[in-house]
Amino acid sequence: MSILVDQNIRLLVQGITGGEGTFHARGCIEYGTRVVAGVTPGKGGILWENQVPVFNTVEQAVKETAANASIIFVPAPFAADAIFEAADAALSPIVCITEGIPTSDMMAVRHYLRGKYIRLIGPNCPGVISPGKCKVGIMVAAAFKEGTVGVCSRSGTLAYEVAAMLTEIGIGQSTCVGLGGDPIIGTTFVEAMELFQQDPGTEAIVLIGEIGGTAEQEAAAFIKKRVTKPVAAFIAGSAAPPGRRMGHAGAIVTGAAGRAEEKKKALAAVGVRIAESPAEIPQMVQSSRVHGSRLRSDED
Amino acid sequence: MKIHEYQAKILFAEFGIPVPRGRVARTASEAGEIAAELGGKVMLKAQVHAGGRGKAGGIKSAESPDEAAKIAAGMLGRRLVTHQTAPDGAPVDAILVEEALDTQRELYLSIIIDSSQGTPMIIASEAGGMEIEELASESPEKIIRTYIDPGMLEFQPFVARRIAFGLNLEAEQIRPAAALISGLYRLFRARDCSLAEINPLVVTTDGRLLALDAKLDFDDNALYRHQDIAALRDTEQENPLEVDAKGKGIGNYVKLDGDIGIVVNGAGLAMSVMDTLKLAGGRPANFLDIGTLNDPRRVVNAFRILSADLNVKSVLVNIFGGMARIDVIATGIVEAHREMEIKFPVVVRLAGTNLAAGERILSESGLNLIRAKSFREAANKAVAAARRSYPWSVSGDGTCIPDTGEGDYS
Numbered sequence: 193m194s195i196l197v198d199q200n201i202r203l204l205v206q207g208i209t210g211g212e213g214t215f216h217a218r219g220c221i222e223y224g225t226r227v228v229a230g231v232t233p234g235k236g237g238i239l240w241e242n243q244v245p246v247f248n249t250v251e252q253a254v255k256e257t258a259a260n261a262s263i264i265f266v267p268a269p270f271a272a273d274a275i276f277e278a279a280d281a282a283l284s285p286i287v288c289i290t291e292g293i294p295t296s297d298m299m300a301v302r303h304y305l306r307g308k309y310i311r312l313i314g315p316n317c318p319g320v321i322s323p324g325k326c327k328v329g330i331m332v333a334a335a336f337k338e339g340t341v342g343v344c345s346r347s348g349t350l351a352y353e354v355a356a357m358l359t360e361i362g363i364g365q366s367t368c369v370g371l372g373g374d375p376i377i378g379t380t381f382v383e384a385m386e387l388f389q390q391d392p393g394t395e396a397i398v399l400i401g402e403i404g405g406t407a408e409q410e411a412a413a414f415i416k417k418r419v420t421k422p423v424a425a426f427i428a429g430s431a432a433p434p435g436r437r438m439g440h441a442g443a444i445v446t447g448a449a450g451r452a453e454e455k456k457k458a459l460a461a462v463g464v465r466i467a468e469s470p471a472e473i474p475q476m477v478q479s480s481r482v483h484g485s486r487l488r489s490d491e492d
Numbered sequence: 493m494k495i496h497e498y499q500a501k502i503l504f505a506e507f508g509i510p511v512p513r514g515r516v517a518r519t520a521s522e523a524g525e526i527a528a529e530l531g532g533k534v535m536l537k538a539q540v541h542a543g544g545r546g547k548a549g550g551i552k553s554a555e556s557p558d559e560a561a562k563i564a565a566g567m568l569g570r571r572l573v574t575h576q577t578a579p580d581g582a583p584v585d586a587i588l589v590e591e592a593l594d595t596q597r598e599l600y601l602s603i604i605i606d607s608s609q610g611t612p613m614i615i616a617s618e619a620g621g622m623e624i625e626e627l628a629s630e631s632p633e634k635i636i637r638t639y640i641d642p643g644m645l646e647f648q649p650f651v652a653r654r655i656a657f658g659l660n661l662e663a664e665q666i667r668p669a670a671a672l673i674s675g676l677y678r679l680f681r682a683r684d685c686s687l688a689e690i691n692p693l694v695v696t697t698d699g700r701l702l703a704l705d706a707k708l709d710f711d712d713n714a715l716y717r718h719q720d721i722a723a724l725r726d727t728e729q730e731n732p733l734e735v736d737a738k739g740k741g742i743g744n745y746v747k748l749d750g751d752i753g754i755v756v757n758g759a760g761l762a763m764s765v766m767d768t769l770k771l772a773g774g775r776p777a778n779f780l781d782i783g784t785l786n787d788p789r790r791v792v793n794a795f796r797i798l799s800a801d802l803n804v805k806s807v808l809v810n811i812f813g814g815m816a817r818i819d820v821i822a823t824g825i826v827e828a829h830r831e832m833e834i835k836f837p838v839v840v841r842l843a844g845t846n847l848a849a850g851e852r853i854l855s856e857s858g859l860n861l862i863r864a865k866s867f868r869e870a871a872n873k874a875v876a877a878a879r880r881s882y883p884w885s886v887s888g889d890g891t892c893i894p895d896t897g898e899g900d901y902s
Contacts, residue, residue: 269716294714295605296684302610303642318814332814332845347760352814356843373759375607402760405607428763431770432779435576439744439759439781441713442607447625452767469768471867 193393194322194367195342195384196285196311197261201326202228204253204283206274207265208246209235212289216265216330217244223327229253231277250281263319263328264288271315272297279310287328288315288378295441298376305378312378316441318348318370329370339364341477342388344381345400346371346407346440350428350470354398357474366394373440375404381411389419396422396477399464401455403429404443408455416462424476425459426467427452493710495724496539498588500706503683507675509690510668510702514590517564524561526589532556533592536563540582541729543623543707544574550584553592560589579749583728593702598692599659600624601673603680606639612680614638614673616655620692640677647677661695668701683721684714733778733801740793742782750775752874753798753807753836755791757782757816765810768867774875777804784815791824792831799832806837808874810867813844822850826857837862837877841870 203220207213208230218241221227229247230240236248247253250262262283266274271290278286279301293315305312313320319329324338331348335356341363345351348370355368369384371377381399388394397419401408408427415423430452432438434445445451456466467473498516505511513530516539517523527534538550545551550572554560564587571581600620606613616636619627628635636658638651652670661669672693680688687709694704715722727735737745744759748766752774756762759781766776778801782790791809798804811821821842828834839862842850854861862877864870 268713292713294684294717295686295711296681296714299605299610299612299642330815335814335844345760347758347763349756349758349812349814350760350764352844353761353812356812375605376610380608400760402763407608410608426764428760428767431766431776432763433748436746436779438746438763438779443759443763446604447628468771469868470764 193391194325195387195391195394196313196320196367196369197322197326197328199325200260201328202226202258202260203328204229204231204250204257204259204262204278205244205265206231206250206262206278208232208240208244210265213265214240216263216289219330219333220263220327223333225326225328229257229259250277250283254281254283259283261328262286264290266290268292268294272301275301275312276304279305279308279312282310284309285311285313285320285328286378287313287317287319289317289319289330290314291316293374295375298374302376302378313369314372314377316374317372317377318351320367320369322367323365331368331370335359336368337364339366340393340395341365341398342391342394342396343368343398343400344371344384344388345369346373346402346442347400347428350400350426354400354426354470354473357471358477361474361478363474363477366391373442375442381407382414385411385414385419389421394421396424396480398473398477399423399425399459400470401425401427402440402443403427403432403438403445403452403455404440404450406449409449409458412458412462412464415459415464422480423464424467424473424480425456425464426470426473427455427459493712493715493722493725494541494729495708495710495721496541496586496726497537497706498539498586499724500708501588501703503679503708504675504703504706507679509672509675509679510700511706512590512593512702512704514588517587517589518568518585520561520565520568523564523587523589524557527554527557527560530589530591534560535590535592536560536567537588537590538567538572538584539586539588540572540574540577540584541726542574542576542582544576545572548572548574550574564589578731585728593694593704594697595694595704596697597695599695600627600691601676601693602687602689602691603676603685604687609639611642612640612677614640614651614655614677616659618659620694624691647674649674652677662699665695665699665701672701672703683718684711685709686711733797736800737797740797742780742790742793742797744779744781744783745797746779747801748776748778749803750777751803751805752878753777753780753801753804755780755782755794755798755807755809757784757811761810761812765808765867765871768871769808769874772868772871772875774871774878777801782816786815786817786820788820788824788827791821792828795828795834796832799834804836806839806874806877808870809838809840810870811842811844813842813846817846818842818844818850819846819853822853825861826853826859829857829859839864839870839874839877841865841867
């Protein structure tokens with residue numbers, strides 16, 4: 193089993209005729225994902241790479257192809273509009289890869305999505321992969337292997353790195369979700385944890401957080417209440433000075449809660465095992481499986 | 493992006509937020525003239541992109557135009573060091589000369605975006621003047637937090653009134669306070685701010701509310717639609733290496749105070765490389781994410797920037813090829829060594845897409861690189877190399893120290 197994406201995905205690619213869109217649509221198809229439609233306003237009617245029909249609007253694409261999910265490679269100034277268009281057509285999940293969307297645009301998107309049964313992943317993320325089943329993202333498939341560990345991460349490269357290390361020692365993943373590095377994202381750790389907890393195919397969860405915001409503390413509160421599966425975590429940015437933005441728009445320590453140490457403390461307090469380096473994660477996951485012990489105790 | 497206080501106050505005035513009378517001066521005589529216009533008694537405020545100016549001597553009062561000119565002469569052209577600036581401070585190229593006011597209360601007002609709620613949040617407090625972090629730890633009960641529902645098409649007056657009453661203002665101050673708060677909110681939204689802060693917001697002895705200080709930060713991702721704001725950027729206030737990096741297409745470079753340079757792809761990975769260096773007993777000289785664009789020039793430019801940082805004693809290149817291809821990275825490393833004299837030992841750890849091709853490029857180049865397989869090994873070797881290269885970098889008798897084998901340097 194897996195979360196978010198599997199064989200039932202009929203994927204629409206918004207921005208399919210652009211460089212990024214073309215490159216990664218090919219990658220998704222190679223992985224076995226069913227890419228049923230593309231949307232590029234003004235280019236409707238063409239057949240992309242002689243295999244995928246392109247439409248002018250999402251509405252039209254959905255009507256003709258029964259697409260049920262979207263991946264967005266639209267430049268930042270137009271990306272929020274693309275998310276609205278996909279949400280308006282009730283596609284879910286919507287995976288937005290685009291980096292650099294203005295925060296106020298994302299506030300509007302988040303408000304619009306509130307109360308709707310539409311899941312947005314990202315923006316500024318590598319997407320989602322359920323190894324062996326489906327890839328809706330830009331990650332390199334070789335790092336992943338089918339299995340039972342769920343991975344969720346604010347950082348794309350760290351998610352690859354950790355997945356590759358798990359794969360190397362034979363531990364596969366149910367689903368790896370790149371949540372995105374922006375301050376306002378569609379799906380947070382809490383929601384990813386909830387999905388992994390409910391998924392019978394996920395036995396252990398890896399959380400990869402970073403400085404900035406309070407998403408890890410919120411995850412800790414949720415884990416305490418609802419998560420019985422073992423959780424291991426790494427928080428990037430212990431060595432980052434306050435007030436400086438570390439690449440990701442959301443990775444900036446503006447208050448005490450945003451510090452890596454505070455996040456580690458909150459997670460450790462609910463029984464999550466904290467890795468000091470991403471390289472420790474695979475061993476933590478392995479020991480929980482080999483010895484049948486929990487990474488997280490139920491005492492809390 | 494940050495702007496100066498005087499620039500923020502011009503924007504404040506556009507949105508109806510009362511500010512003290514005053515103007516910016518770039519010379520001492522100009523400061524004297526402005527002081528004369530304002531009636532003699534003035535405040536002089538050094539314009540730097542950092543807080544903590546008062547304690548650092550960046551805010552002074554003058555009783556006369558002559559004194560104002562004299563104080564300005566002492567400030568201009570110097571660097572002001574506050575607890576928020578780099579250790580060598582920030583240059584003072586402009587001074588805001590303002591009327592001196594008699595105040596009875598100092599309040600706090602700011603707007604930020606709360607990432608977990610996904611909405612703007614107004615923070616207000618009766619205890620202004622001190623930094624909000626200090627306030628939050630000392631008297632959290634004095635902080636009023638208000639989330640603004642983006643569903644309210646425009647900012648509704650009741651929100652401003654609620655905050656104004658919460659600040660225990662006099663009855664006749666409620667209306668102007670509400671107007672000020674709503675003006676700040678409109679400014680925040682209209683210009684894509686990431687922070688709008690008035691600290692202190694003062695009540696004068698004659699009962700007027702004014703923004704004594706003004707701080708605005710803007711969302712870099714939205715600057716494309718605010719050309720007038722983008723034009724306010726003062727690169728003199730930024731670290732010259734960071735300005736240079738931006739010019740070379742590397743936006744994600746942050747100068748730090750350590751001595752081990754890093755070249756990494758991905759923000760999260762770069763942060764964890766910094767963390768691992770720290771665990772290994774070293775200190776990163778920078779944060780640098782070269783991004784996922786497959787262009788060897790990015791790597792060359794990264795090396796140029798690190799070469800310009802005189803604190804760098806060794807460099808750690810850690811690339812996990814996902815989107816980025818290792819052969820492209822390897823080509824960049826080789827080109828960098830061909831194009832410039834690399835004066836520090838370079839530790840390289842590569843993994844992922846096209847690794848074999850990348851390895852071939854590096855071994856055929858004959859470059860004297862220190863190789864590592866794992867994260868931790870790379871960090872240990874970079875720390876060891878920085879320590880050993882120090883006497884070498886002073887005497888300058890070589891280009892790169894040899895890798896002494898697979899030994900553990902920790």
